[in-house]
Each structure stands twice: as C-alpha cells, then as structure tokens.
Amino acid sequence: MPLTTKKPKPKTCKNPVCGKKFPPQRLGQAVCSPKCALAIKDVNEVKARKALAQVERAEIKVRKERLKSRGEYVKEAQQAFNEFIRWRDRAAGHSCISSGRALDWAGNAVDAGHYRSVGSAPHLRFDERNCHAQSKQDNRYLSGNAVDYRIGLIARIGLEAVEAVEADQAPRKHTIDDLKAITAHYRALVRELKRAAA
Known part of the structure; x- marks a missing residue:
C-alpha cells in the first residue's frame, strides 16, 4: 500500500x-518567498x-537627571508653578493683579508676578497667595508695581491673608525630592486646567 503524503495547510x-x-x-x-524573508x-x-535607541535615550535621561544641580530642580519647579498660576488666573478670568487691566492670554504678555519677590522672600516662591497673573509691563518694567499689587491683592484674597504673607518669615528649605514633587504636582494641576478649558 503506497504512503500518501498529506499536503500542508496553507x-x-x-x-x-x-x-x-x-x-x-x-x-x-x-514567509512565502526569499524576498519576503529579506523584507x-x-x-x-x-x-x-x-x-x-529608546533604551539609550532612557539611559541618557537617567544620566542627565543625576547630573542636575539643585538649582535646575528649583528652576523646573518654578516654571511649573508659574505656569499653574497663569492658568489658574486665566481660568478664573482675572485681570492683572496690579493694574486691573485685562490680560492678553493669547500672546506672551503675562507673567506670574510675586507680591514678595523671590529675591527678597525665596521661602514664598511656591506660595499661591503670593503669586498672581500680572502683565509683563507691571512685573518687569514697573518692578512689580508693589503698591497697586497690594491693593489688588487685598481685593482678591483679603487684608488678613495679605498681612499673613507679609509677616511670613519662616524659612523653607526644599530638598530635591520636594522640588520634584512640587514640579509633578503643578504640572498635573495645569493638565487639569487645560483639559477643563478645552
């Protein structure tokens, strides 16, 4: 009896x-052909x-993270915080804290202006009561327009809160882990505000 070979399934x-x-x-x-095998x-x-390449990029990112100075972490946290302040005040429809004029949200004319400057009160750099959307004109060219800023701040958060900010001298020393957490926190808040605005 001859053996029958079964044809393989396609x-x-x-x-x-x-x-x-x-x-x-x-x-x-x-594959069906050598051409497909090469492909x-x-x-x-x-x-x-x-x-x-993806693994190499991840390794580079880790190496860069290790080389980052504390100052770079502060800068990243400050950028995230400032962006949050601008989005918070934009969502609330606030005008410039010091001049009261409408802000140009479409352009690049809005700063996150600190009432007590980061230079004179670095411990308040991440205090949301101390920072509000302000026109670049008032913040940069009028040195923060402090007198009018105080008037606008009292109207917005109340005299008691303003006096608490003015009296706050408690030092705050943020660790690198604190700064990373601050950056992540404010970036998450900005994402939420952007989603809500869309």
Whole structure:
C-alpha cells in the first residue's frame, strides 16, 4: 500500500506588506518567498534599532537627571508653578493683579508676578497667595508695581491673608525630592486646567 503524503495547510505570509496564502515547503516556514524573508529581516532590524535607541535615550535621561544641580530642580519647579498660576488666573478670568487691566492670554504678555519677590522672600516662591497673573509691563518694567499689587491683592484674597504673607518669615528649605514633587504636582494641576478649558 503506497504512503500518501498529506499536503500542508496553507499559511499566511508573515510579511505585513504581502500577507498572501502559501503552501509551506519546510517546517517552520513563515514567509512565502526569499524576498519576503529579506523584507521581514529589514523590519526586525529597524525594530531592534528603535528599541536600542529608546533604551539609550532612557539611559541618557537617567544620566542627565543625576547630573542636575539643585538649582535646575528649583528652576523646573518654578516654571511649573508659574505656569499653574497663569492658568489658574486665566481660568478664573482675572485681570492683572496690579493694574486691573485685562490680560492678553493669547500672546506672551503675562507673567506670574510675586507680591514678595523671590529675591527678597525665596521661602514664598511656591506660595499661591503670593503669586498672581500680572502683565509683563507691571512685573518687569514697573518692578512689580508693589503698591497697586497690594491693593489688588487685598481685593482678591483679603487684608488678613495679605498681612499673613507679609509677616511670613519662616524659612523653607526644599530638598530635591520636594522640588520634584512640587514640579509633578503643578504640572498635573495645569493638565487639569487645560483639559477643563478645552
């Protein structure tokens, strides 16, 4: 009695561009032709290069993080905080804290102005009562316009809160972990405000 060889079931070519059905001629054959095999090899090499590049970028990021100074962490936290202040006051529809004029939110004309400056009261740099949206004109060219700022601040948060800010002399020394947490916290708040505004 002669042996009958069973024909193998057709397979689909693993080359995503091809995808043809073909009868495999060898065990474990995944593609229909040598051309498709080369194409798959090229795709796999590209994937491997991308994965390697991603790992290298992650390693570079970790190395940069280790080399970062405390000052750089302070700067990142301050940027996140300032962006939050601008978004908070924009969402509330506030005008310039010192002049009372409408702010140009579309341009780059709004600062997060501190009532007690970061230079004179660094311990209040992340105090939300001490920082409000202010026109660049008032903040930069009128040195913060402190007298009018105080009047606007009393109207916004009340005399008692303003006096508490003025009397606050408690030193605050933020660790790098504190600064990272502050950055993450304010970036998350900004994302929420942006989502709400969209």
